[in-house]
Amino acid sequence: MFLDFFQLFLGSIWGFLITKFLAGKRPGERGKMFSIILKLKNYQLHLHHWLIGIGLFFTNLQLNFLPLPYFSNGFLVGLIVQGLTYPDWYLIIKRVKS
Numbered sequence: 001m002f003l004d005f006f007q008l009f010l011g012s013i014w015g016f017l018i019t020k021f022l023a024g025k026r027p028g029e030r031g032k033m034f035s036i037i038l039k040l041k042n043y044q045l046h047l048h049h050w051l052i053g054i055g056l057f058f059t060n061l062q063l064n065f066l067p068l069p070y071f072s073n074g075f076l077v078g079l080i081v082q083g084l085t086y087p088d089w090y091l092i093i094k095r096v097k098s
Contacts, residue, residue, distance in 0.1 A: 007070035008077075015078025023049060027088040044094045050083025051092065 024031035036047040057076040059065070066072035083089060 004070045007068065008074040011068075011071035011074025011076075012078035012081070013074075015075035016082045017078070018075075019049065019079045019082040023082070027086050039096075042095055042097075044096055046092055046094065048083055048089060048092065050080045050089060053077075053079040053083065 022032045033049075036052070038045040038047070053076045056066075057073060057080065060069065060073060060076065
């Protein structure tokens with residue numbers, strides 16, 4: 001029980017710190033990893049890293065496809081929390097001028 005919690009805690013700290021290092025420092029700034037932005041006619045669909053992390057988290061809860069499930073889920077929680085620290089975290093669909 002304690003070991004599971006410790007792995008979850010350690011994973012979340014690592015997830016937060018690594019994502020903070022790899023992501024852009026400010027909204028719209030390019031980080032060390034690319035953003036996934038899909039262009040659909042007059043709209044852009046921005047798949048934020050926190051949004052992808054939520055999908056992976058719930059998929060891993062069901063399928064346990066990642067190694068060390070407690071650490072992996074903690075890592076994804078850290079990734080999600082870090083992504084939600086940006087002021088534009090809620091901007092997923094954006095209308096663009098054509």
